Amino acid sequence: MSAERPVEPWFSFLTELDAGLEEPVDLHCIGGFVVSQTYGFARETRDLDVLTVAPRDAANRLLALAGRGSPLQKKYLVYLDYVGVANYPADYEDRLTRTFPVWSNVRIWALEPHDLALTKLERSNDRDVQDVVYLARTGLINRETLVSRFENELEPYITGPTPTWHRTTLSLWLEQCWPDDPGPGL
Template structure:
């Protein structure tokens, strides 16, 4: 799968916001970022967002102080116009940790940002099934040339069982995705 080259430093306004979080961190913390921020920052798709959705923090105990420090309504939110949002409802694919990509490597002292690969990021959006999530999936497919066999495999496996039960695969037709936005398989 073709992968974009991630930027070395965060673009405004995210840079100052993330540096403030890094400065406040008492220990090393890794954030698994999803949503519009991940789509924009790593994959280079331009979609406005006012938050950084995280689905995991390592250590897990960091999630609580992160939301107090940088969540909605905090001083950092008011100062930078951004906030951290813990997206507990996100349904991440099985064993996604093996496919996480580092964003802004070396840009921070204690903070480490990790982004799912494009297929995992797309599958994480299926449980919400909003118009913007569907648009993000199509943009990810166009920007990264999904490996359609990997998409089918992950969607058929335990990763998407919850989405299939909820009926939120919204008729994801691989042939439409392939013909419209992705490289065709041989």
């Protein structure tokens, strides 16, 4: 579904970042950038949320070059945001998709749509819900896989004071995404 390269200013931003790196760096990406640039939802985002950087020691260099307050952010008004702490399905790495293979050092890997949706579960603001509804309505996610992945790869590892929050939020999402399909519940 993604184009050969991201739209501007992302293409120029990532091209300059690529030139500033001395070795290949893998970026496991989530958030609005992936929803819009990889999966085609027409919405803007000013950050590229990065879940994992490999090799790990490249993270500080990436943020210095392209993070919030960096010269590249000042030039292009977009930036990398290293998330660091997030809830995500346990086996997401097995389903990553390389997207925009146009650079030699910047290697962007997008989470598979179900995995991407589940990373939005904890915050679940209006934009997150819109993203998930978009993924459902375009057929990029389905109810059964979303529920299964939540129950088997996310819920067992969730920590925090409100473990039922995620299950309740997912139930609300299911109603919004598939109002005419009772499907498997939670």
